[in-house]
Structures are given as structure tokens and as C-alpha cells.
Amino acid sequence: MLEINNLHVQVAETGIEILHGLDLVVKNAETAAIMGPNGSGKSTLSYILAGHKGYKVTQGDIFYNGQSILGMNPAERSALGIFLGFQYPIEIPGLITMEFLKVAINALRKARGQTELKVPEFINRVKEIAKRLSISMPMLKRPLNVGFSGGEKKKIEILQMSLLDPTFCVMDETDSGLDIDALKIVADGMNRLRSSQCSFLIITHYQRLLDYINPDTVHVLSKGKIVRSGDRDLAVYVEKNGYANIIGVSCG
Amino acid sequence: MLIDRTQAEEAIIENFLNSDSLPNLLFPREMREAAMAAFKEHGFPSRKRESWHYTDLRNKLTRISSYSDDHNDGRPILPLILGNVLFSVVNGKAVSNSVLPPVFCTPLALSPSRALNILRDFSITNVISQVNTAFASDGWRINVQKDVFLDNIIEIQNLQNGGQSHTCFSVSVAEDSRATILERQLGDDQESFLSSVSDIDLAEGAEVLWIIIRERGILSTELNRFYARLDKGARLKLVIINAGLHLLRQEVHIDLNGSRSDFQLRCINLLSGESHADTTMKIRHFARSTTSKEMIRNIATDTSCGVFQGMVQVLPTGQKTDAKMLCQSLILSKDAECHAKPELDIFADDILCGHGATFSTIDRNQLFYLMTRGLTFVQAKAVLVKCFIKEQIEGIGQEDIEKALHGVLDHWLFLHL
Numbered sequence: 047m048l049e050i051n052n053l054h055v056q057v058a059e060t061g062i063e064i065l066h067g068l069d070l071v072v073k074n075a076e077t078a079a080i081m082g083p084n085g086s087g088k089s090t091l092s093y094i095l096a097g098h099k100g101y102k103v104t105q106g107d108i109f110y111n112g113q114s115i116l117g118m119n120p121a122e123r124s125a126l127g128i129f130l131g132f133q134y135p136i137e138i139p140g141l142i143t144m145e146f147l148k149v150a151i152n153a154l155r156k157a158r159g160q161t162e163l164k165v166p167e168f169i170n171r172v173k174e175i176a177k178r179l180s181i182s183m184p185m186l187k188r189p190l191n192v193g194f195s196g197g198e199k200k201k202i203e204i205l206q207m208s209l210l211d212p213t214f215c216v217m218d219e220t221d222s223g224l225d226i227d228a229l230k231i232v233a234d235g236m237n238r239l240r241s242s243q244c245s246f247l248i249i250t251h252y253q254r255l256l257d258y259i260n261p262d263t264v265h266v267l268s269k270g271k272i273v274r275s276g277d278r279d280l281a282v283y284v285e286k287n288g289y290a291n292i293i294g295v296s297c298g
Numbered sequence: 299m300l301i302d303r304t305q306a307e308e309a310i311i312e313n314f315l316n317s318d319s320l321p322n323l324l325f326p327r328e329m330r331e332a333a334m335a336a337f338k339e340h341g342f343p344s345r346k347r348e349s350w351h352y353t354d355l356r357n358k359l360t361r362i363s364s365y366s367d368d369h370n371d372g373r374p375i376l377p378l379i380l381g382n383v384l385f386s387v388v389n390g391k392a393v394s395n396s397v398l399p400p401v402f403c404t405p406l407a408l409s410p411s412r413a414l415n416i417l418r419d420f421s422i423t424n425v426i427s428q429v430n431t432a433f434a435s436d437g438w439r440i441n442v443q444k445d446v447f448l449d450n451i452i453e454i455q456n457l458q459n460g461g462q463s464h465t466c467f468s469v470s471v472a473e474d475s476r477a478t479i480l481e482r483q484l485g486d487d488q489e490s491f492l493s494s495v496s497d498i499d500l501a502e503g504a505e506v507l508w509i510i511i512r513e514r515g516i517l518s519t520e521l522n523r524f525y526a527r528l529d530k531g532a533r534l535k536l537v538i539i540n541a542g543l544h545l546l547r548q549e550v551h552i553d554l555n556g557s558r559s560d561f562q563l564r565c566i567n568l569l570s571g572e573s574h575a576d577t578t579m580k581i582r583h584f585a586r587s588t589t590s591k592e593m594i595r596n597i598a599t600d601t602s603c604g605v606f607q608g609m610v611q612v613l614p615t616g617q618k619t620d621a622k623m624l625c626q627s628l629i630l631s632k633d634a635e636c637h638a639k640p641e642l643d644i645f646a647d648d649i650l651c652g653h654g655a656t657f658s659t660i661d662r663n664q665l666f667y668l669m670t671r672g673l674t675f676v677q678a679k680a681v682l683v684k685c686f687i688k689e690q691i692e693g694i695g696q697e698d699i700e701k702a703l704h705g706v707l708d709h710w711l712f713l714h715l
Contacts, residue, residue, distance in 0.1 A: 129670070130670045138682070
């Protein structure tokens with residue numbers, strides 16, 4: 047279970063506070079959606095969960111399965127099972143995607159006290175998931191995310207998510223830049239993992255993704271705080287009426 | 299004439315007085331004395347000399363390792379790749395060679411080598427020739443005959459563990475022959491001072507892949523000069539990887555004398571501790587339709603320093619030249635530094651030339667991305683460094699060589715990240 051208590055976060059370089067006392071609980075196997083207008087702190091929340099050094103927690107704490115993760119670096123959080131799906135996946139020229147997947151899988155397996163995955167088993171796993179996601183094998187021989195379309199990058203994120211055996215996935219605007227077919231494929235990838243008791247925190251602007259991934263809870267984030275929580279109906283309401291009413295009520 | 303000599307300069311001059319037994323067949327005594335006279339006049343160059351501006355040898359070389367003209371026999375090490383044809387020099391003495399019928403070889407101490415005289419310019423900034431001519435004790439002369447395609451790699455070993463050595467390697471590859479030459483400059487952690495001069499002549503249509511792997515200890519100083527002359531249609535690919543050393547000056551001089559001759563350089567400098575590695579290069583396009591491409595990559599950490607000075611010169615006879623030069627440096631610590639001075643000197647009007655230099659550090663976003671996938675900080679950093687270097691190693695066309703170069707890189711990363 048993820049528990050965020052009174053979290054205050056600043057941009058490390060400028061000292062500007064982005065999150066102002068955020069509280070949130072995501073239970074095991076729960077899928078929570080975070081919605082909110084631009085600049086409300088959604089991406090900051092995802093980065094801080096993954097351990098980005100560009101942000102500084104000045105107050106509050108984050109617990110994952112009862113353990114504070116604030117002192118952990120991104121690799122240690124990843125080993126705990128926390129996965130961040132990037133809004134803009136990073137391009138790494140020179141790093142062949144397939145090689146990267148192997149290094150990442152085995153790094154995590156080592157950190158989790160498991161033995162290295164043997165090459166045939168690794169290839170079979172990659173092939174199986176790549177096929178489901180309509181990712182061609184030649185694409186995996188290309189440098190990571192270099193020259194990939196927006197949709198291809200997001201599919202590679204889902205491929206990584208599926209291979210790295212996470213228990214808590216933070217998906218930062220995974221639906222942005224996806225056509226409807228790609229959206230279905232990506233949603234299917236997430237739903238498969240959902241069925242294996244993995245929790246999700248899905249950050250999105252639109253209800254469209256939530257048509258394919260039915261969230262258990264929906265939270266509206268504004269000015270660095272959760273201002274409204276509810277069920278799927280809240281996402282429908284936001285889609286129909288926008289945020290003004292919710293934010294206005296909260297601020298009023 | 300120098301008024302105040304440094305301790306190192308005094309030591310060099312004194313060493314020369316004790317060098318009577320050096321082989322005269324390699325360089326006659328008069329020539330050695332002329333070289334020493336030039337050294338006495340100029341001393342080690344300081345930053346006041348333009349071509350030594352970033353490598354102030356006079357101040358950096360505070361002392362010189364002990365010298366002896368009694369070069370003890372040593373043993374070569376195993377070849378890097380099984381089947382390599384070995385030409386070893388250990389502690390300044392040629393010690394062994396394999397037999398390969400289409401290759402004529404002889405220790406330089408036993409044969410006069412007129413070709414070497416071309417290098418012997420004792421001008422004010424050419425301290426490498428001055429010191430090397432004065433003290434050179436041995437080396438190998440290797441001639442590849444005409445129309446030979448060598449399957450085996452010629453491996454030149456220059457092993458120096460402590461003290462001083464001054465060696466020469468003279469290679470000629472006759473018309474339409476192909477050869478791969480692996481030069482290994484190796485030494486342990488003892489204090490050492492070396493000069494090494496390699497020169498190579500490529501006749502018409504000859505093709506050579508020359509790889510230099512340099513792994514010396516952190517108390518080692520090496521002054522190295524590589525000089526190649528390419529005839530019509532000849533092709534030379536030079537791959538250099540430098541790791542370790544306290545101080546290295548690697549000079550690369552290439553003359554593209556024949557039309558359609560081509561030179562390619564890939565150089566990797568792995569710098570750590572207080573290492574200082576200076577790659578100074580001059581490519582001269584004398585003939586029409588000649589091509590050259592140089593890619594230099596520096597990785598600098600701790601308080602190390604990388605220097606690249608590269609000049610591409612196109613002479614009036616070098617119309618239709620196509621030349622590119624790029625130096626890229628990845629700086630891994632706040633106290634490391636790299637300097638790049640790429641220059642074009644053009645005297646022809648129908649040419650295509652370009653140069654560039656970049657400096658960067660590890661991309662924080664890339665580092666973060668990899669760490670979110672479970673790679674530790676060190677693993678992620680190593681992956682990114684390898685990505686930076688990879689292009690230099692891949693596509694050499696010899697799998698064993700690429701593997702060996704990756705091995706040097708991996709070892710360095712293991713020690714220094």
C-alpha cells in the first residue's frame with residue numbers, strides 16, 4: 047500500500063513549492079486515477095514517487111508497504127516494485143533496446159535476490175509481450191526510444207513495465223500522443239498487470255484512457271493538493287464540466 | 299639557449315653522457331649528438347610554445363625515471379589474440395618475433411633504417427624526435443610484401459616496467475597489400491619514462507588497420523609520435539584507446555600524398571586520477587580527392603585533463619578533399635577538464651571540410667530514467683559512458699579487436715566509476 051502524508055515538495059534548484067501538503071492512499075491492487083489542470087503538480091508527484099533528485103521534500107512522508115521511501119534512490123524504489131511510466135520517455139542513443147531490457151531485468155532480479163534470467167527465457171518473455179503490444183523485434187534492435195514515434199515510445203514503456211514485475215505503477219499521461227488503436231493496446235497491457243494484484247496510479251488529463259481502464263478511485267489535484275476524491279463518476283463529471291467548478295468549490 | 303634547466307632536463311642531458319653503448323646502426327652517434335644539441339638548446343617545451351600550450355611539459359615533467367643503457371632482456375607477454383604474429387620490445391630491447399613468410403622483419407638495432415631519418419626533425423617543438431633519436435635503443439622494422447593479404451594480425455608489443463625506454467617501429471606495406479597491426483603499449487605502476495616513434499609507409503592501394511591499445515601505470519610518462527605516409531588509393535584506419543598513464547603526448551601526423559588516399563581515426567582517451575593525455579594531430583592533404591575523418595572521444599574524471607589539438611591542412615594540390623574532424627568530451631567530475639583546438643588550414647578552393655567539438659556531462663534525465671528501471675547509479679553511469687564510446691569501437695570489422703577494446707573500457711569503468 048502507498049501512503050502519502052502531508053507532502054510538501056519544492057523544485058530543488060529554485061525552491062519553488064509545487065506540492066503543498068498532499069495526502070493520498072492507494073491500497074494494494076487498487077487503481078487510482080489522478081486528474082488535474084495543467085501545472086497542478088501531477089508530473090511532480092510522479093517524479094517524487096520515483097525519486098527524482100530535482101525535487102526536494104520539505105515536509106511529510108511517503109510510505110510504501112509501511113516503509114518510508116524518501117531516503118531511497120530511484121533504483122532502490124524500483125527494486126521495491128515501484129515503476130514510473132514516463133510522459134516523455136527518454137531517448138538514449140547508443141543503447142540498444144534489447145540490451146537495455148536485459149540489463150534492467152537482471153539488475154532488478156539481482157536487487158530482489160533472484161537469479162539472472164537465462165538468455166532463452168529472456169528472449170521468450172520479450173517476444174511474447176512484444177507481440178501482444180504490436181512491437182516488432184527489429185524495433186528492439188534500435189537504440190532506446192531514438193527515432194520512435196510517440197506511440198512507439200509508450201508501447202516500449204508498457205513493455206518495460208510488463209517485464210520488470212512491478213507492484214506499483216505510476217503512469218504519467220501514458221495516453222498522451224496515442225491513437226485509438228495504440229491506446230487500446232497500451233490499456234490492455236496495463237489491465238493484464240492489474241489482474242496480477244499490481245496497484246496503479248494513473249495520471250491523465252482525459253477520461254478517454256479510463257474508458258479502457260476502470261479506476262477504483264479518482265482524485266482531482268489542484269495547486270499541489272488533492273481537492274476532490276471519488277469514484278469513476280468523478281472522471282465523467284470532469285470530462286463533462288471541466289475543473290473550474292471543483293477547484294472553485296474547494297478554494298471557496 | 300636555456301638559462302635555467304629543470305631537474306628533468308638536467309637528468310636527460312646527464313643520461314646522454316652515459317649512453318655510449320646505444321646501437322649506431324639505428325642512429326649514428328653524430329645524429330644522436332645533433333638531437334641532444336637541439337634538446338640542450340630548447341629543453342622541454344612550455345606553454346609558451348603554441349603546440350604545447352595545453353601540455354606544459356617543462357612544468358609537468360618535474361623528474362625523469364632512472365636511465366640505463368643496459369637493456370635487460372625481458373619476456374614478451376602472450377598475444378592478445380591467438381594467432382597474432384608477435385614483435386615484442388621489452389624494456390627497450392627487441393626480444394622475439396614470430397615468423398610470417400610474406401613479412402620481412404628485423405630488429406632496428408641490427409639494421410640501418412633510412413626511412414626513420416624522415417622523422418628526424420629537431421626543430422624547437424619537436425622534443426619527441428630529439429629525445430627519441432638521442433636515446434632510441436631498439437624496435438622493429440616490418441615490411442609487408444606486395445599483394446599480400448595478411449590473415450594474421452601483426453602484434454607489436456612495447457612493454458616497459460619502470461625506468462626508461464626509447465623505441466622506434468618502422469612499417470612499410472607494399473602495393474595492394476592488406477594488414478592489421480595491433481600496437482600494445484603496456485606497463486606496470488612503476489615510474490617510467492618512454493618515447494616511442496612509429497612510422498608507416500603505405501604504398502599504392504595498400505590498406506592497413508592499425509590499433510593502438512595503451513595501458514600503462516599512473517606513474518608513467520609517454521611521448522609518442524605516429525607518422526604515416528599514404529600513396530595513391532592507400533587506406534589507413536587508426537584506432538587508439540588510451541587508459542592510465544600520468545602524462546601522455548600522442549602525436550599523429552598523416553600525409554595523404556597520393557590521390558584518393560583515405561585516413562580514418564578513432565581515438566578514445568580514458569582519463570582518471572591526475573592523468574593528462576594530449577592528442578595532437580596534423581593531417582596534410584597533399585593530393586587530389588583525398589579523404590579523412592577523425593573522431594576523438596575523451597572521458598575525464600577525478601582531476602584529469604584531456605587535450606585535443608587537431609589540424610587539417612589542405613595544400614593547393616589537394617583539390618576535392620573531403621575532411622571531417624570531431625572531438626567530443628564527456629566530463630564526469632567537477633575538477634576534470636578537457637580542451638579542444640580543432641583547426642582547418644585551407645589552401646585549395648574546391649574542398650569539403652568540417653570540424654567540431656562538444657563538451658558535455660552525464661545527462662541527468664538519462665541517468666534518472668535508467669535508475670527507475672533498477673540500474674544502480676554506477677551501473678547507469680557506466681551504461682551511459684559506454685553509449686558515448688560505443689560508436690568508436692563498433693564497426694571496426696574485427697570482432698576479436700572490438701572485444702579487446704570493450705575489455706579495456708570495461709576494466710577502466712570498473713576501476714573508476
